[in-house]
Every structure is written in C-alpha cells, then in structure tokens.
Amino acid sequence: MNEGLLQRFKTVLGGLAERVFPDAAGEPVGVVAPANLREAARKLRDDPELQCDYLSFASAQDLTPRDPRFDGVYQFYSTGKHHWMRLRVPVAEGEALPSLASLYRTADWHERETYDLFGISYDEHPDLRRILLTDNWYGHPLRKEYDARLEPVWPLGTDVLQNRAEEAMAGHESRDEGPARSIVLNLGPQHPATHGVMRLAVVLDGENIVNAVPHIGYLHTGIEKLSEIHNWTQNITHYPRMDYLSPMNNELAYCLAVEKLLGLEPPKRAQYIRVLMSELTRIISHLVWLGTHALDLGALSPVLYCFTEREKILDLYEMIGGQRMMTSYMRIGGVKADMPAEFPDAVRAWAKEFPAQLAMYHGLLTNNPIWRNRTMGVGVMDRETSLNCGLSGPLARAVGVDWDLRRDNPYTSFEEFEFDVPVETAGDVFARYLVRMEEMRQSHRIVLQALEKIAQTEPGDYIVADYKKAPVPRDGINQSIEELIHHFMYWTEGIPVPAGEAYGYIEASKGELGFFVVSDGGSKPQRVKIRGPSFVNLSALPDMVKGHLVSDVIAVIGSIDIVLGEVDR
C-alpha cells in the first residue's frame, strides 16, 4: 500500500472529501458530494504530485436499499506518475451529477452509458441520450430491481431504426444545390468494414467529412448485469466472449481484480503461464487486426497469411485450454490446469517460424507505396487530445504517450520480463500500424522468456492450494471428507469474496482493460464494471475523421482496432 499517495490524496481533496479510505489493493478512494465533484476532479488533475491527466472510466453502482441510492464512481490515472485513484459520489434517485465532460472529454460516452444503464442524469452534459439501448427502451437495466433474464417483446413500430441522432441532424438535411453537395451517409450497422455491428452517420460536404456520429449498442449483451446473477467463478465464462479476438486477456483482467479482493497471489508457475498466454493472445488479436485492416484498404493477401498464422496459435490454445477460442483457462488463483508436457516444444516450434512471418508482413505492407499513401497523415491526433479522450494502448503510444501497464504497473510478474515499449509520435494510422507490428515482435520475445521461466518452476503448481478459493484437484476428492466438502462448496455456493472494491487492469491488445469489482461479502459480485478500451477508443473516432475523405474513415476504423463485443458489452 502506498501510504504517501493516500496522504497526498487526502491533503489535496481537503474538505471536499467526506471520507478517504484505501481499497482492497491500497488505491485511494475518496467520497465526495455531487456539488464538489468537479472541483475535486480538477484538483486531482492539476496537483503537481497527483497529475491525474487520464479518466479511466466514469460509472455508477446501485446500492439499494441505501439512501442515497446510487454511487457515481470515477477512476483516475496518471500517465506520468502511474498511480490510480477513485472518487465515489453518493447521489439519490432523481438527483443529477455534474458532468465531467468539460474536464475530460472521455466522460461524454461514459456518462451517457451510466445514464442509459442506471438512469442517472448529468448536468451540463453536451449530448445526454441513450447509448447502448434503443431510444425507446424501457427501464434501466443495471438497477437492482431490473430482471436480467427479462425477455422483452418485439419493439414493434416503424421507428425502431430511427434514432434521435438523425433528428438532431435535421439541420444537415441532404441537398443537391449550392457549391458543395451536402449529404448524410449511413455506414453500417451491416457493413463489412466496420468490424462488427457499428453504425456511423457521416455528414459529408462533397466527399469531405464534416461530422461523424458513431452509434453503438447493436451488440449490447448485458454482460455487466449477467455478472451480478452469477457467482465469481461462473463469471469467467462471459468475459472471453466480450473481446472475442483476445479471449484470455479478458479472463486475466477479471481474475486479477478478484484476486485483489481475496488477497491471493497465484504461484509463480501460474503467473508465467498467464504471461505466456496473454502475449500469445496479444499476437492473435494483432494478427486479426492486421489482416482485416489491410483487407479494408484493398490488400487482399495479408489476411490469408494472418489467419493461417493465427490458426497455429489457436492450436496452442486448444492444446492448453481445450477450445479454439473461448477457453476460460484463467481461473481465480491461477489457471485451469497445468500445461501439457509437449506444450513448451509446440510453442517453441511456432516461435521459431514467427519472426520470418512477421518479416513477410512487413515486406507486404511497410514500404508498399499504396499502403503508405492510404495511412500516412490520416486520422492524426495530438497528444493532449488523445489523453483527454482517454485513449490507451497502441493508439496512445502512437501519439507519443510512453505508457504501458505491463511496464509501469506490472501485474502477474511482468516486472521480471525484458521487453521494449514501442512509441511513435506521428499519431496517424501508419504510426499505429508500426506500434502494433513492433508489439508483436516484443510479445514474441516475452513468450520465449516465459517458456524459460516456466521451465524453472515446479510442474503441477498452477493454482493456489487454498481450497476455499480454488477447486480441489480431482484425485483429492476421494481422499478426505474435508476436500469433498470444499469441492461441494466451491461448485455449488462459489467463493465468498470479502467485502470491498478493487480495480484489476491489464494492458490488453487494444489498451487499458479494467474490471472494477465490488463485493458485499457474498458469492456473487455486487457490481462488475468493465472498462473496455475499444469503447473509449471508438469515442474519439469523430475527431480523427473530420476533414478527411470517406475512404479514410475505413482506414481509421481499422486502425482503432475495435471489437464491438467489447464496445457494447
């Protein structure tokens, strides 16, 4: 626990905070009144020691039957000082919170989401309307009384496709006369280049983009709500299906968050296996990004090579986790099973081939004049806007933000690994391409180091041996009655997790992936907030495409590397 940080946090907030306490991981949490929220956030941002220049997420929690009913939750981070802190703002039903959108632009979408799912409104919000559900949806799903299994009736009527955004665009009605033709063009939600079910309304002046309004929520699954009715272990099943291009990374982030609440430290072998799988996952995610991104821009062959390479890693996935994609291999306190004896050799065989493959991708694209023309100088963002919009991961590193959670806030023993963090400064689509290509090379380095480290650990030591928190091995069940009882309790009741809150984060392939979990001491979470990097990165899309041509939108969407499962959750 960082005592100095907690003290400084207390001093900076001063009288604004009603209460300050450390969470399960020792990160400072302050409780402030709604009227003081904006002032408190400004102080955290401007204080020379705290420098919270980055709003990770803004969300809420329903604490029924407490009065006031809700807590607004704001997670801050400092990209210079690498520390986290959180504000909790009690707010009653019908009361409004002040919007932070004027301080952090990323708050715009986060607050819309909270408004949609909790029904908390925000003062001075630039554009407060539903974001994930349809405009005519009834109720707010994350309120405790809302039924997660509710089966709605078909939302009949002709206006189901109609979104209020179009009405807001009434001033932009298409017209033919005048010097430049102005039209509103709709891209998606069924469009091969939007990488899923995203819809983008683009206001055009000739072929130049005047404005772009992304519409999301076409894949809203209610994973956060579902997490509240399943127990801590069962929940692992949902998350790989969220960012389905990097399944194991999602499981890892969730397990880290729960382990913080439980105070568990997985054995070293489990940690190294996690590192290994997390880096392989990063590579498959980047391979799909590279293939589809190139495909969108007209290069048809990379996608075939990338998928062939991806299949090799999926074979490794299948070997260790038993499934091609949704393995649920990461478990609370370790991993599901030890790696098979032949696994390290299989990984080495793959690793031997991979650098040549990567060199081939570079050969296909990096110096290709068409590729360079389509990507250089497109979708440029500057450093300040990027931080203010909450961009993380390769997007942030492409504008010169030297920040990687693996290096700066190491988790699962990443501090023992040697790797470089690629940083570019151009901030365009090409810079993002270079960052991701280099990340694949670094991941390959980490994979090889992880294999060596795993070889030095004891086989079979893949999960904590505390059977109140981890499953009993199969052969243990037949040996003693205690272990049989543990087995029974684990699989029927689930793990009782001590009351408290924690934020588990990882550097996922797309950026900062975080799970904010709150427990009331029971076997089911009170609240699971998923901070998906795609959701935040996508919110900056209008800034990146304004002034460009329609065809550049495709390049920019590809370079953000969104996965709609994670955007909509």
Place this chain on the structure above:
Amino acid sequence: MIPDPVAPASGVPAPFSESGYMLATLNKVIGWFQSYSVWPLTAGLACCAIEMMSASMSRFDIARFGSEVFRASPRQADLLIVSGRLSWKMAPVVRELYDQMPFPKWVISMGACASCGGVFRTYSIVHGVDHIFPVDLYVAGCPPRPEALLDALVKLQKRVRTGSYVSPTVLEGRR
C-alpha cells in the same frame, strides 16, 4: 422412371453418360445447380463471425463447397449465417437484411447464442433468432468450430438438392 440427377457416386447420371440426355424434374436440376453455389452474406455479429471468417480462410477453405463468395449486399446473397448473439437493437436490421435477400434463401443459425440465447439469455438479447425469421439449420457450439459450420453447409446443400424451387407464378398465386 425419372433418374435422380445427383444420386450416382460418379457425379454423372448413368442415362446421361450413355445416351447424351437425362430426365429429371426441373425442381431437382435447379436444386442441384443451387446447392454448389450457395453465396453467404457477409454479416458478422459476434464471436462466431470470427470462426465464420476462419472457415473462409485457407485452412478450412469454404471454397471447397462452392460458398467462398461472401457478398456484402443481401441482394446478391442466398444464405444468411447468423453468427453470434443478436440484440433487440440489431434485430430489425437483420430482419431487413433477410427481407432484402432474393428468394430462395436459407438461414443457418450459428452457435448457441443465435440458436437460443446461449449463455447470454439476457434482457437485451433475442433468445433465438427464430423469433425473427425462419431458420433452416442450427449449429451447436460456443462458438462452433469451422468444421461444424462446414458440416452445416453440407447438410444445407443436401436439403437444397431435394429441390426448393418454386416458380414465380406459383409464388404469386400463393400471395
């Protein structure tokens, strides 16, 4: 006797190779043609869409079954693979895609979510896409392996070969 145009293992009906002609119902001949050129719609929803993409890539190579031509426009497609969970917000859009596809058309519901809601039986998900339009084949799995999708495609081809052709005049009469 009317020979079955596709029954013999050689692929060429016996009367055709001997005499230079064959007899079959128009229904069966058209079904035979159609079964080897089922063009799917490029409509990915969620995780299953990635496995659908894998099925069309070099390892699994859906082109072996004549279905590699993924069309981005529903007006050129005759197979809708519902690949992934379908939300109520997306449902009207997919229904519109289905309506825009020309007759005859088929639907494969790929994966547990599309078939019944799967693990995601929540407020926002359609608990089975057969609420929205008729489904020909359901593929189990979460997500199904590409082989499972190819198996579904082969089963669909069998069904198409039995003849689904209905002449436009008959269709008009039905309306």
